[in-house]
Amino acid sequence: MKVPALDFSDVVPFPGFDVSSTLPFPYRPFRAGRYTMTMGIRKMPEDDWLVIDNLYLQEQELRRHLLRTNREGVLQCLPKAEEACKEALQAIVDFLTKRFPLHFQLPKDRPGYIHNAITDRTFRIAEPLQQHPLEIAAQLVMEDINLLMQGVGEHPNEYYLQASYSMAPAGWYIQERIGWPLWRIHHPVPMWNEKLRKPMEKFFLGLKVSSPVQRNNYFMQMDDTMFQQDPFPDSWPCPPKIEDIRIRHERQTLRRLPRTRAVMFMVRTYLTPVTDLVDEKDNLWAFREAIRAWPLEMAKYKGRHVWGKVFEDWCQEVLGDYVPSDDGDVERSRSLGAA
Numbered sequence: 001m002k003v004p005a006l007d008f009s010d011v012v013p014f015p016g017f018d019v020s021s022t023l024p025f026p027y028r029p030f031r032a033g034r035y036t037m038t039m040g041i042r043k044m045p046e047d048d049w050l051v052i053d054n055l056y057l058q059e060q061e062l063r064r065h066l067l068r069t070n071r072e073g074v075l076q077c078l079p080k081a082e083e084a085c086k087e088a089l090q091a092i093v094d095f096l097t098k099r100f101p102l103h104f105q106l107p108k109d110r111p112g113y114i115h116n117a118i119t120d121r122t123f124r125i126a127e128p129l130q131q132h133p134l135e136i137a138a139q140l141v142m143e144d145i146n147l148l149m150q151g152v153g154e155h156p157n158e159y160y161l162q163a164s165y166s167m168a169p170a171g172w173y174i175q176e177r178i179g180w181p182l183w184r185i186h187h188p189v190p191m192w193n194e195k196l197r198k199p200m201e202k203f204f205l206g207l208k209v210s211s212p213v214q215r216n217n218y219f220m221q222m223d224d225t226m227f228q229q230d231p232f233p234d235s236w237p238c239p240p241k242i243e244d245i246r247i248r249h250e251r252q253t254l255r256r257l258p259r260t261r262a263v264m265f266m267v268r269t270y271l272t273p274v275t276d277l278v279d280e281k282d283n284l285w286a287f288r289e290a291i292r293a294w295p296l297e298m299a300k301y302k303g304r305h306v307w308g309k310v311f312e313d314w315c316q317e318v319l320g321d322y323v324p325s326d327d328g329d330v331e332r333s334r335s336l337g338a339a
């Protein structure tokens with residue numbers, strides 16, 4: 001029986017969408033209170049699967065540059081994932097042409113092609129393809145694309161990273177970790193084994209085609225590097241300036257592809273100067289509380305010893321004795337992606 005493709009018939013078209021005036025969504029993925037390590041997943045509204053904003057052209061340039069100059073570093077695909085990559089491309093094409101009909105079109109006079117009207121580039125999407133499916137997909141979306149599969153490694157119940165296009169790796173080399181199971185990919189993450197391994201493995205086995213989810217996370221960094229393969233530095237020559245400190249946050253989505261059963265893990269990375277929070281006292285307060293609440297091992301993993309004092313001093317200057325007035329503020333940050 002032929003398995004139908006992902007169904008985007010309920011996705012609401014957004015023809016009036018203006019790329020150049022749409023700012024990146026202001027995720028504030030932090031919450032005050034005791035630190036608990038959880039998966040932090042929530043339901044993903046289908047319309048929001050792939051997002052586009054005014055950084056599109058600039059990031060597309062970086063994507064093409066990396067494909068030209070460091071192909072191995074951005075694109076990896078193991079043989080068992082070739083079909084899943086094609087299925088992922090089809091899903092991306094189906095979604096984008098439905099959601100952003102003015103920006104992504106299937107030209108009637110050129111069947112088998114998609115036209116990206118934002119970059120003015122056209123790609124063949126029917127067999128035989130002229131480029132790797134992930135290379136085409138990466139030139140349509142703003143998210144990094146990872147495909148994980150079951151039944152391709154030593155343990156039948158584990159998921160293994162089988163393909164990736166990653167313009168914004170958060171301190172890892174895809175050419176090293178390709179083929180690794182989830183637990184091994186996460187081995188540098190403190191507490192992961194005790195707290196997240198079991199729930200995550202169960203989640204991957206049970207993920208339904210009809211129930212895509214999203215989550216947010218964040219790191220800190222001292223410059224604007226998106227393509228960050230080396231681990232985040234453990235020391236800095238002199239204390240960083242507050243203007244240099246960035247919140248590197250990710251919006252991640254997970255969904256299952258119906259035909260190959262691969263799990264598609266998409267990651268959009270945002271770099272926000274912490275000084276952008278100067279007028280968001282409630283969010284800045286919650287952020288400082290969240291960072292203070294990290295267990296020592298998490299603080300070390302996220303490099304708090306590098307930027308923490310500069311950040312604390314600045315928060316003191318901006319916040320003084322400020323405390324949010326009620327829980328409504330916490331609700332607000334939750335709605336903007338707090339994990």
Ligand code: HEM
Nearest residue numbers: 038039146148161170171172185186188189200217218265
């Ligand atoms: C429900 C799914 C997932 C959860 C709950 C999760 C959780 C985490 C957590 C807690 C961290 C530490 C950073 C932080 O505090 O946020 C992390 C890091 C990371 N995750 Fe995941 N993750 C998930 C899926 C994945 C998948 C599918 C991949 C495959 C590419 C992946 C790749 C990574 C990498 C490369 C890091 C950085 C590790 C390092 O420091 O070297 N994650 N993840």
